[in-house]
Amino acid sequence: MDALSPLDRLGAELRRRRMDAGLTQDRLAVLAGYPKGRTIISKCERGRELPSERFIERIDAVLEADGAIIKLYRQAEAARLRHAADDLAPPEDTEVPQSGLATVPRLDRTPDLQALSGECAPAAKEDTADRRQLLQGGLTASLGGMSAASFESLTEAGDSLGLLGVRPGCRIDAEIVDILAGRVHALRLADDVLAGGDLIGPAFRELASAVQLCRESRYAQDVGQALLTQVGELAQIAGWIASDAGRHDQAEHAYTVGISAARQANDGPLVAHLMSSLAYQLANTGRRRESIDLAQAAIKDAGRKAPARTRALFFDRLAWTYTQASEPQPAIRALGAAHDALTDDRDDAPQWAYWVSSDELDVMDARVYTEMHRPLRAVPLLNDALGRYNSTHTREVALYRSWLAIALADANEPEQAAVEARRVLTLSAGVPSNRTADRSRVVLRRLHDFGGVPEVSELLEDYGHLLGGRRPNVNERGPTDARLMSD
CATH class of the missing domain: 1.10.260.40 (lambda repressor-like DNA-binding domains)
Structure with a gap:
């Protein structure tokens, strides 16, 4: 051997x-x-x-x-x-309080990862370089103060622990944890403008180093708790990035690493953040009943005292799980609960909830209404949100326009839908994101119903090859179906 x-x-x-x-x-x-x-x-x-x-x-x-x-x-x-x-997994004979986590495998029983980075199709080097150049060329303000140096340090060669200024086995203090927290947030900000294919390697290298730091270093109890929190936060963004890159098994493994760390840190909102992130992925990959159970458990774990912005986020994700399961009424109630939660915002949210806002809740409302085939509600919300959205967030803009294209098609406006679809496909072309690729195909399949409209015909002539040369099945119009129209 x-x-x-x-x-x-x-x-x-x-x-x-x-x-x-x-x-x-x-x-x-x-x-x-x-x-x-x-x-x-x-x-x-x-x-x-x-x-x-x-x-x-x-x-x-x-x-x-x-x-x-x-x-x-x-x-x-x-x-x-x-x-x-x-090392973050509990001993085999330890009972883990799951609070609805029955759908998530124990960390020590999760499948081996097939790869930590790059098995998904990588971004073209020049394209990734262009987006990095954007970061260095004036996006610092829109990234909430993230410097080009902070971003570049995430992608430089070498040991991440060395960049933190520590060696395995040494004693660390709160200052080191603060530096790690800065790197975690830099990765979150990078995810705003780059896609999973760009970031999956750096994200999982950072996660592995953070877990190694937690395992091999010496520290006081309060420092250890703060370090576990950062491992949990890093696992969440790494999982989100892996999911965007289409590496769903890898993402699920990262989320379970994070759940274990966040539980040990006694950070209820972070546990809920990780659980609801995984629930969102399960909803999008066909595990709909599991996703609802997990999203509900996340809200329960967070508790009523969780910061308002975090509760709004968890209810929004619950709404999406109901939507994917074709349960419109619970979905609408969850959307309302999200808006109600945000009205109590006291600016006490953790840093990872920096992006949660009324605009983002409106976008989720519009997505849900689109999936329910209610274009009269969806289109105004999406147009309004896109009019204010940061154009440097290319992936999100492409995703939101994909729902607008579908809503316009449902409103029997195929010409406008074709215009939006072309924007989606143009934006998605240089973005190594599995999510934008999937949504592009959903839009093209939907517009096949209007193949006789010149604008649509031209679009399908230009981009029909993305469907693999086969005519779409009527049941492939998207993740939801006509059952949502019966509410």
């Missing part, structure tokens, strides 16, 4: 290929575009450190390894997070 760890196998393969190419570690680092990267290569070859995926991709290209080094890297990264996550 092979006794080498995945990291050892990566190091051995890297060293073998480097030697076969006749390159020193210094020379390889220079050719890869990292003149100071010799130490990183040395540590990797000795099985001591895992570089970033970006660094490994360049090494693989320089050594003409045809993806062999990247494959070993992903196996090593998967093993690292899996090992780190197991």
